[in-house]
Each structure stands twice: as C-alpha cells, then as structure tokens.
Amino acid sequence: MSLIVQKFGGSSVEDAAGIKRVANRIVETRKAGHDVVVVVSAMGDTTDDLLELAHEIVDDPAPRELDMLLTAGERISMALLAMAIKDMDVEARSFTGSQAGMQTDAAHGSARIVDVNPKRIKDALDDGSVAIVAGFQGFNRNTGDITTLGRGGSDTTAVALAAALHADVCEIYTDVDGIYTSDPRIVHTAKKIDVISAEEMLELAAHGAKVLYIRAVEFARRYGVEIHVRSSFSHAEGTRILQNPYGDKVEEPIVAGLASDTSEAKVTVLGVPNVPGKAAEIFRLVASVKANLDMIVQNLSGEDDGRTDISFTLPKSEAKSVIDLLSANRGEIGHLGISHDDNIGKLSLVGSGMRSHAGVSATFFTALAEAGINVEMISTSEIRISIVTRADQLATALRAVHSAFELDSDVEAIVHAGTGR
Amino acid sequence: MSLIVQKFGGSSVEDAAGIKRVANRIVETRKAGHDVVVVVSAMGDTTDDLLELAHEIVDDPAPRELDMLLTAGERISMALLAMAIKDMDVEARSFTGSQAGMQTDAAHGSARIVDVNPKRIKDALDDGSVAIVAGFQGFNRNTGDITTLGRGGSDTTAVALAAALHADVCEIYTDVDGIYTSDPRIVHTAKKIDVISAEEMLELAAHGAKVLYIRAVEFARRYGVEIHVRSSFSHAEGTRILQNPYGDKVEEPIVAGLASDTSEAKVTVLGVPNVPGKAAEIFRLVASVKANLDMIVQNLSGEDDGRTDISFTLPKSEAKSVIDLLSANRGEIGHLGISHDDNIGKLSLVGSGMRSHAGVSATFFTALAEAGINVEMISTSEIRISIVTRADQLATALRAVHSAFELDSDVEAIVHAGTGR
Numbered sequence: 001m002s003l004i005v006q007k008f009g010g011s012s013v014e015d016a017a018g019i020k021r022v023a024n025r026i027v028e029t030r031k032a033g034h035d036v037v038v039v040v041s042a043m044g045d046t047t048d049d050l051l052e053l054a055h056e057i058v059d060d061p062a063p064r065e066l067d068m069l070l071t072a073g074e075r076i077s078m079a080l081l082a083m084a085i086k087d088m089d090v091e092a093r094s095f096t097g098s099q100a101g102m103q104t105d106a107a108h109g110s111a112r113i114v115d116v117n118p119k120r121i122k123d124a125l126d127d128g129s130v131a132i133v134a135g136f137q138g139f140n141r142n143t144g145d146i147t148t149l150g151r152g153g154s155d156t157t158a159v160a161l162a163a164a165l166h167a168d169v170c171e172i173y174t175d176v177d178g179i180y181t182s183d184p185r186i187v188h189t190a191k192k193i194d195v196i197s198a199e200e201m202l203e204l205a206a207h208g209a210k211v212l213y214i215r216a217v218e219f220a221r222r223y224g225v226e227i228h229v230r231s232s233f234s235h236a237e238g239t240r241i242l243q244n245p246y247g248d249k250v251e252e253p254i255v256a257g258l259a260s261d262t263s264e265a266k267v268t269v270l271g272v273p274n275v276p277g278k279a280a281e282i283f284r285l286v287a288s289v290k291a292n293l294d295m296i297v298q299n300l301s302g303e304d305d306g307r308t309d310i311s312f313t314l315p316k317s318e319a320k321s322v323i324d325l326l327s328a329n330r331g332e333i334g335h336l337g338i339s340h341d342d343n344i345g346k347l348s349l350v351g352s353g354m355r356s357h358a359g360v361s362a363t364f365f366t367a368l369a370e371a372g373i374n375v376e377m378i379s380t381s382e383i384r385i386s387i388v389t390r391a392d393q394l395a396t397a398l399r400a401v402h403s404a405f406e407l408d409s410d411v412e413a414i415v416h417a418g419t420g421r
Numbered sequence: 422m423s424l425i426v427q428k429f430g431g432s433s434v435e436d437a438a439g440i441k442r443v444a445n446r447i448v449e450t451r452k453a454g455h456d457v458v459v460v461v462s463a464m465g466d467t468t469d470d471l472l473e474l475a476h477e478i479v480d481d482p483a484p485r486e487l488d489m490l491l492t493a494g495e496r497i498s499m500a501l502l503a504m505a506i507k508d509m510d511v512e513a514r515s516f517t518g519s520q521a522g523m524q525t526d527a528a529h530g531s532a533r534i535v536d537v538n539p540k541r542i543k544d545a546l547d548d549g550s551v552a553i554v555a556g557f558q559g560f561n562r563n564t565g566d567i568t569t570l571g572r573g574g575s576d577t578t579a580v581a582l583a584a585a586l587h588a589d590v591c592e593i594y595t596d597v598d599g600i601y602t603s604d605p606r607i608v609h610t611a612k613k614i615d616v617i618s619a620e621e622m623l624e625l626a627a628h629g630a631k632v633l634y635i636r637a638v639e640f641a642r643r644y645g646v647e648i649h650v651r652s653s654f655s656h657a658e659g660t661r662i663l664q665n666p667y668g669d670k671v672e673e674p675i676v677a678g679l680a681s682d683t684s685e686a687k688v689t690v691l692g693v694p695n696v697p698g699k700a701a702e703i704f705r706l707v708a709s710v711k712a713n714l715d716m717i718v719q720n721l722s723g724e725d726d727g728r729t730d731i732s733f734t735l736p737k738s739e740a741k742s743v744i745d746l747l748s749a750n751r752g753e754i755g756h757l758g759i760s761h762d763d764n765i766g767k768l769s770l771v772g773s774g775m776r777s778h779a780g781v782s783a784t785f786f787t788a789l790a791e792a793g794i795n796v797e798m799i800s801t802s803e804i805r806i807s808i809v810t811r812a813d814q815l816a817t818a819l820r821a822v823h824s825a826f827e828l829d830s831d832v833e834a835i836v837h838a839g840t841g842r
Binding site: 016019020050053054056057058059060061062064065066068069071072073075076078079080082083084086087092093094096099120144 | 492
C-alpha cells in the first residue's frame with residue numbers, strides 16, 4: 001500500500017462528466033488499496049470567468065479580495081469531486097488550502113509556501129477517507145488571510161503536500177501522455193520520455209515546456225518528491241521525474257529533450273557607451289520594474305566607436321514597460337536608441353549527459369547550420385544550450401536538432417487539445 | 422456615530438451593476454461617519470446554479486460537501502463588493518463565515534448559530550475599514566467544517582452579528598419598501614407599516630409574510646436587535662421592528678397586519694377511532710418523519726359512530742411522505758381513510774392590540790361572512806387569528822378583512838419584482 005497524491009487540472013474537471021471521470025479514476029486507485037490525496041484546480045474557465053467579473057467592476061482589483069474571489073473556484077470543484085466519490089461508496093472529504101494547512105507568505109496573487117501542516121489530511125487518511133484538497137490556495141498565519149500561489153499553483157500544492165506527507169509518488173494528471181522530447185504539435189516524431197531527472201525537467205520547464213510548472217519541479221527536486229506526469233484519459237505510464245533516474249547505468253542519455261518558446265521578445269539597447277558600469281546601470285533600472293530577463297548578450301558593434309549593443313529577452317507582455325523606462329532614462333544611460341523584436345523563437349537543448357560528453361555543441365550547431373537556421377543569441381548552462389532564432393524558423397530548427405540527436409520516434413505522437421492549470 | 426449592520430440579498434447583487442450600486446450605498450453610509458458591517462448573499466441565482474451542478478453529478482449530494490460548494494457563492498459576492506468599495510477609496514475587507522467567528526452546530530444545510538466571536542470584524546472596524554461578511558455560512562469548531570444556516574440564513578447572519586457587535590441597527594435591504602399590512606400584490610391598498618413589534622413580526626413571518634425570515638426575527642427579539650427593513654432602490658424609511666414600538670402610547674394599533682400563505686396542504690385522517698391516545702399515536706408517527714405541522718383540528722363526525730376526523734396543515738412538499746406513512750400504519754391506527762387537499766389558503770390577522778381589545782374576532786368573522794368566505798379551519802394565539810379557506814377565495818378574504826380593520830391606504834403600493842435570499 002502506497003500513499004499517492006494525484007493532481008487534476010481544470011481541463012480534467014471542466015464539466016459534470018469530467019468530474020465523474022476523475023472521481024472514477026480516484027476510486028480505482030483507492031480500491032487498489034492505496035491512500036489517496038487529491039489536489040484539484042478550478043473547473044475549466046472558472047478562474048478566467050471570475051477574473052473577468054472582477055474587471056467588470058473595477059480596473060484594478062485589490063489583491064487580497066482577488067485571492068478571496070478566485071479561491072471560490074477550487075471550492076466548487078473540490079466539493080463536487082468529493083460528492084461524486086462518496087456517491088461511489090468511497091469516503092471522501094474536501095479541504096480548503098487553509099484547512100489543509102498550506103501556510104504561505106502574504107504576497108497575494110503569488111504567495112510562496114512557507115510551511116505545510118497537513119494534520120486534517122492525515123486524520124482523513126487515518127479514517128480511510130480520500131482527502132480532496134483545493135489547489136492553488138493557502139493562507140497567511142499572521143493575517144489569517146486567504147492567498148493564492150499564482151500560475152501553476154495547483155502543481156505546487158500537489159508537490160508540497162506530497163513532500164509534507166512523505167507520499168510515495170505525486171501523480172500530475174494532464175491531457176498529454178507525459179513529457180515529450182519536443183513539443184509534439186511541432187515535432188511529430190517527438191517521443192514520450194519514460195524517466196528524466198528533476199534537474200533536466202527544471203531546465204525544460206524554465207525554457208518553454210508547458211506541461212509542468214517550474215516552481216513545482218523545484219519543490220520536487222528540493223524535497224526529493226517523485227513526480228509521475230500522466231494522462232487522465234488513459235492508464236499508460238507517463239513520465240517519471242526522479243532525483244537520479246539513470247542510477248549507475250553506464251550510458252545515460254546525452255540529451256533528454258528540446259524545449260521551445262515563442263512567448264518572449266527581444267529588446268536591444270543600441271549604442272550604449274562602452275564604459276564600465278553601464279550594463280549594471282541598465283539592469284538595475286530594469287530590475288526596478290521587476291521584469292524577468294532571460295537571455296542577455298552584449299556585442300560590440302562592427303566599428304570601434306566606443307559604443308556597444310546590449311540585447312536581452314523577456315516575456316512579451318513586459319517589453320513595453322521596460323522600453324518606456326529605458327527611453328525615459330536615455331539622458332543618464334546615453335544610448336542611441338532601442339529596437340524591439342516580437343518575432344523571435346527560442347530553442348533549448350537539455351541533457352545532463354552534456355556534462356560528460358564532448359561534441360554536443362558541435363552536433364547542435366552543425367544541425368542548425370545545415371538546416372539554414374540563423375542563430376541570433378546563444379546562452380548555455382552546464383546541462384543546456386539555448387539559441388534564439390526567427391519565430392518562423394523555430395519549427396525547422398526543432399526538427400533538425402531532434403533528428404541530429406536521434407530522438408525521433410517511429411510512431412507519431414498523439415496530441416490532445418487544451419492544457420490544465 | 423453609529424454602528425450599522427447592512428444586509429443585501431442576492432437580488433441586490435445579481436450582476437456587476439448591482440454590486441456597484443450596493444457599494445455606493447455602503448460608501449454613503451460610511452462617509453456619513455458610521456461604522457459599517459455588511460452581510461451579503463450570493464449573487465442572483467448562483468446558489469441555485471451550484472445546486473443544479475451538484476445534482477448533475479449525484480442525486481443526493483453529501484451534506485458536508487454541499488455546504489462547502491454553496492459557500493463559494495458568498496465568497497464571490499463579498500470579494501467583488503469589497504473590491505468595488507475599495508475602488509471608491511473607502512477601506513473594506515471581506516470575511517468568510519468562519520473568519521467572522523460565526524460558530525454553529527454541525528447540522529449541515531440547516532446549522533444553528535451557537536456563538537459569534539467577531540474579533541476580526543472589530544479589528545477591521547477599529548482600523549476604519551468596512552467589514553464585508555459572507556451571509557448564510559458558519560463553521561463548526563469541533564469538526565472545523567464549513568456549515569450553512571439554511572433558508573433565510575443571510576438575514577440570520579446579519580441579526581446575529583448585530584447582536585454580537587451591539588450594533589445600533591440592523592438594516593435589511595430588500596426590493597420592497599418595507600413590511601406591508603398585507604401582500605401588496607394581492608391587496609392593492611396595502612400600507613407600508615412604519616413600526617411593528619418583534620412579537621407581531623414573528624407571527625406575520627411564521628404565517629406567510631416573506632420579507633423576513635422567522636429565525637432572524639426570533640434572534641432579534643431574543644437579543645433586542647432593532648431591524649430596519651428597507652429598499653435598496655430608494656432612501657425612504659422602511660419598517661422598523663422594535664421590542665416595544667408603541668411605548669406608552671394610549672392607543673396602540675389593534676391590528677398590525679395580515680399574512681397569507683398558499684404553500685400548505687391540508688391532510689385529513691378520516692374515521693379515526695375515538696379512543697384516548699389515538700391522536701397522540703398519529704402525531705408521534707408524523708413527528709418521526711420531521712413534518713412541520715401547522716394548524717390541527719379534530720372534529721367529531723356528524724353521527725356518533727365512535728369515530729372522529731383529524732385534520733392538519735403542513736408544507737405541500739411534506740404531504741406525500743406523511744400520507745404514505747399513515748397509510749402504511751393503517752392497521753395500528755384503525756382509521757377509515759385519508760383525504761388530501763392542495764387547494765387551501767391561509768389568512769392570519771396579527772396584532773398585539775388583540776390582547777386588550779374585545780370584538781376583534783367579531784369584526785373578523787363578520788367581514789369574512791359578508792364576503793361569502795367559507796372558513797374550514799380556525800386557530801388562534803394571543804395576538805393572532807388564522808383561518809383556512811379555499812385558495813381561490815383567499816384574495817377576496819384578505820381584501821375584506823383589510824378593509825374591515827381600516828388598514829386601507831389611499832395610494833396604491835409599489836411592487837418590485839423578485840425577492841432576496
């Protein structure tokens with residue numbers, strides 16, 4: 001008998017039929033003799049609908065009240081799910097984030113978990129009950145206020161609960177079969193990955209893989225939680241994310257997979273005076289508006305005129321405020337202009353085998369060159385190489401690299417529509 | 422400066438426009454220098470929609486989970502209302518039933534308030550903030566579970582909070598101008614009542630007046646809370662419900678008003694053996710299915726055959742289970758048959774002046790007789806006379822009695838559609 005945490009996203013419980021299907025799945029696991037804790041998101045578009053309602057009333061909703069509002073969504077889905085399970089003659093009890101002991105800091109809208117005291121969850125399990133927990137939400141013990149964890153919050157709730165309960169596995173149910181070597185909607189020969197290290201998964205998630213949120217993976221890595229990403233539409237094994245998946249195998253795979261991302265823009269500050277401290281001045285300014293810079297490249301212009309260009313990528317939605325800020329401070333910075341490019345695509349090759357294998361970069365850049373891909377920016381970590389190219393070249397680039405590292409499958413991947421929160 | 426509790430029902434906050442209108446009303450009161458605690462119901466049909474969703478999934482939702490589900494409704498309305506108020510530059514904070522310290526017993530779906538510890542509400546008021554509290558909900562301290570108070574729950578929340586906070590007045594906002602001497606949709610000359618005693622209001626509410634729920638009035642009477650029932654669409658004075666409204670006035674009004682009710686059915690147990698203990702046997706049986714009997718009449722049949730008929734009224738929805746039960750126990754009871762009548766109407770004349778004035782009954786029954794009303798059952802209390810007649814004679818009866826006691830107004834009552842929860 002194991003203790004299993006199962007997380008179901010909003011698309012799995014988007015209507016009455018979805019809730020019954022998920023309830024069936026949970027009951028199967030319980031009847032197989034396991035203790036089951038379920039983390040559930042709000043139904044379908046509930047969160048977006050509530051947000052829209054708030055914006056009908058005020059332009060800028062108060063963060064404390066917005067959290068109070070949005071947490072109504074999970075309250076609805078978890079109560080319905082508990083009813084459905086009880087109707088199948090299996091005991092079930094639903095718990096809000098605060099009832100589940102999910103303590104956070106007071107940062108409404110993007111609170112961070114500071115402690116988990118799942119006493120009531122343990123009591124429910126001891127009573128032989130399935131515990132249904134609201135994802136995405138917690139409470140601040142100092143203020144007594146309800147908080148939300150922000151994007152990917154339900155994944156984080158599930159992993160944090162799994163860690164606190166010392167669960168055997170945290171199953172993240174989604175509408176795809178697992179993690180793929182590349183986005184199967186672009187690379188049709190992408191293969192499902194059976195096992196991957198948490199470290200590799202972190203790099204993939206951070207660079208565009210949408211199936212899992214980076215905070216949840218980070219939590220899993222820190223507390224040694226095994227995650228199993230699998231489909232709620234089938235019983236097939238999905239992808240297991242482990243601390244040390246390859247054990248003492250002689251040949252660990254060189255490359256785990258490819259992530260791609262078209263959600264970023266590139267901003268270039270042109271003709272920045274090439275004097276010490278100038279870059280720091282720019283990045284201090286940018287940090288003041290909390291922009292999330294990703295890749296940064298500084299390149300001298302062709303002629304040595306004492307000026308340089310500094311380029312960086314960041315989420316498209318953050319580009320305008322950064323450009324406005326830099327323009328407003330042009331007098332101090334002394335740059336000549338700013339260019340802004342929304343049509344970039346980023347490709348990242350991830351694999352812990354890169355540490356010990358020579359020649360990865362050579363294979364990578366050769367494949368790109370042979371496919372005629374124009375590389376605009378490069379950044380690397382110990383287990384990752386990322387490049388920026390034109391958005392419309394990204395698919396070609398992905399397929400070329402995928403083939404070059406012999407990741408192609410013989411069968412085409414099955415793709416379902418929609419993604420969970 | 423006063424402390425005012427204001428309660429707004431679901432029809433007052435049915436959409437974004439309603440929420441803004443209510444927020445305006447609250448801000449006006451706050452800006453006039455009063456401390457304000459607001460109790461709010463779920464928006465419009467939210468509660469019914471959630472109930473329907475539950476019934477799409479299971480036939481018989483688990484009560485604990487149903488309460489968890491339904492309380493999402495107030496969470497939405499109160500958060501939106503707090504946002505709207507803050508947007509008008511007045512501080513506001515929303516609180517769930519448990520955050521507001523609304524402790525109840527564990528009877529899910531119809532919990533009773535056992536204690537109110539509004540510490541966080543007081544803190545919010547001390548900080549100069551408007552406190553918005555979810556109506557209809559509480560929590561059980563032993564189990565930690567969320568409960569709901571059942572029908573009229575938000576009125577009860579408001580009065581209980583007003584009592585615990587020693588508020589100066591509990592304003593119940595509704596879509597009518599106050600309590601009328603009779604239902605203005607039937608008696609077009611009905612007059613708004615300016616003041617009424619809690620005792621009279623209790624009798625009116627118990628016998629069909631829909632504006633206020635009996636539990637809230639009972640709470641107000643017990644703890645001496647002044648209720649002001651008024652319209653959320655105008656600033657006109659409504660009806661004040663006081664402990665002792667007439668003071669030492671020489672002439673208190675004889676009659677406060679008329680209640681009418683067509684929600685009950687009459688069940689007659691025919692030919693019951695006229696032996697001691699038979700009636701007790703029947704009512705013990707009926708009590709076992711928790712039926713809410715109202716009027717009870719026992720009448721000997723014309724010929725003395727050692728048998729009697731026993732009639733009672735009860736909510737229409739409860740008639741079937743009672744009839745089935747009595748039929749199943751016919752062997753023991755020994756009755757000859759059961760008749761069931763859904764087409765009855767009840768009229769109740771209420772007034773504390775009845776205690777000291779002779780001739781009220783004479784005027785009452787004379788008016789009914791002259792109008793040709795067939796009186797089928799009679800019951801009385803110290804300050805009330807109720808009769809049962811045919812449902813289709815009820816309007817005629819109401820108008821006749823209303824005129825006989827000189828309650829008629831010169832102007833026609835204004836009637837708005839819809840009622841709050």
